[in-house]
Structures are given as structure tokens and as C-alpha cells.
Amino acid sequence: MTTSNPVATNLRSKRVVPAEAVEIRYDSEVARNSVVVYTWQQGVNLVAKAFLGRKSKPYWFYRFSNDANRQAKINDLIDERTKSTVRDLAFRNKYKAESASIQVGDVLCSSWGYEQTNIDFYQVMERIGKATVVIREIAEDRTYDHSMSGTCMPVLNQFVGETMKKRIGDFGVKINSCSTASKWDGGSKYWSSYA
Numbered sequence: 507m508t509t510s511n512p513v514a515t516n517l518r519s520k521r522v523v524p525a526e527a528v529e530i531r532y533d534s535e536v537a538r539n540s541v542v543v544y545t546w547q548q549g550v551n552l553v554a555k556a557f558l559g560r561k562s563k564p565y566w567f568y569r570f571s572n573d574a575n576r577q578a579k580i581n582d583l584i585d586e587r588t589k590s591t592v593r594d595l596a597f598r599n600k601y602k603a604e605s606a607s608i609q610v611g612d613v614l615c616s617s618w619g620y621e622q623t624n625i626d627f628y629q630v631m632e633r634i635g636k637a638t639v640v641i642r643e644i645a646e647d648r649t650y651d652h653s654m655s656g657t658c659m660p661v662l663n664q665f666v667g668e669t670m671k672k673r674i675g676d677f678g679v680k681i682n683s684c685s686t687a688s689k690w691d692g693g694s695k696y697w698s699s700y701a
Contacts, residue, residue: 520562523555532584536594539587541565543580552576556583598676604689605674608639613660614679614687615695625697627660628679628687637674641687643667648697657694 527544534540538559545554551569554576558565565583570576608614614628625646632640645664650656672679678688 534591536591539591601677613690615690616685616687618685622700623698625695640671642669655698
């Protein structure tokens with residue numbers, strides 16, 4: 507955490523704060539968890555306005571009767587964002603390790619949909635470098651629990667689509683704008699259909 511006098515930055519000019527406000531900064535490894543708090547006095551009240559990441563809209567904006575309450579609120583925010591950073595990094599590291607372990611022959615699973623759950627399975631055909639795979643969609647064996655839902659399992663080497671070259675990201679293999687596939691865990695997957 508660093509404290510500094512106001513600096514006329516491009517971002518500060520987008521955030522509506524008085525020129526006399528003092529900037530308190532907490533930089534995080536996860537950019538969206540970074541905190542900037544501006545503090546100043548307004549009449550008899552002490553004021554603080556907090557921003558997350560690079561947002562120009564305040565996360566909160568409060569008046570305080572004393573400095574101890576204001577500092578407690580700032581500390582609570584920094585603690586909250588620190589915990590969020592730890593969670594985010596653990597989540598990201600888990601998926602990075604999983605993504606690094608994707609090999610030829612592995613099955614990837616994608617679960618997506620709005621008001622229904624669509625399941626797609628892909629088989630890894632080729633690994634190109636550290637961050638690219640060639641995949642191909644494979645068939646699934648569906649069982650019905652009800653008329654429009656059930657579970658499914660992949661059918662290896664029974665291809666239903668053409669090969670696709672895709673990038674491996676922090677959270678798996680991005681198939682399209684609404685679907686990311688990660689390594690299949692070996693269990694059956696729930697699907698539903700309402701159309």
C-alpha cells in the first residue's frame with residue numbers, strides 16, 4: 507500500500523475527486539482487485555471514495571465522523587480484495603496446471619447454455635507448442651432421466667465434426683465466445699434440453 511499526493515493522471519481525471527484528495531493505492535497481481543482510495547475533508551466530515559482496477563465508477567463513496575472509522579473501512583476493502591486475489595490466483599493456477607497437462611488423446615468437455623445445459627466433447631488430435639491444440643468434436647452416448655434431461659458420456663474416436671485449431675487459455679481451451687472446454691474428469695455429465 508502506498509500513499510501519495512494527487513498526480514494528474516489520465517485515469518484520475520476520469521474519476522471525479524477534488525484536487526486536494528490524497529491517493530491511497532493497493533496494487534494487486536490480479537488487476538481487477540487493485541484498489542485506489544481517495545481521501546479528503548469536506549467541512550466537518552472526512553470523506554473516502556474507493557475505486558477497483560481501472561474503473562471510473564466508484565466501488566463505494568462514504569463520509570466518516572472520524573479518521574479511525576475511515577481507515578477501518580479502507581482496511582476492510584484491502585483485506586477483501588487481498589482474499590479475492592488469493593482465490594483468483596489459486597483458481598487460475600489450477601487451470602494453468604490442468605491446461606499444461608493436455609495431451610494427444612485426451613478428452614475435453616464443454617458445458618454451456620442458457621436455460622438448458624449443453625455438453626460437447628472433444629478429442630485432442632495434436633498438441634502444437636505450449637498453447638495450441640488441434641481438437642475434433644466426438645459423439646456422446648446419452649441416457650435419459652426425464653424426457654428432456656439426462657447424462658452423457660463421450661464416445662472416443664467417433665468423430666462428428668472437423669478438426670479445429672484452438673488456443674489453450676488460463677481456463678481451458680476456448681471453443682467460441684460462449685464455450686470453453688477443460689479436461690474431462692471421467693464422469694458422466696448432466697445435460698438438459700428445453701427446445
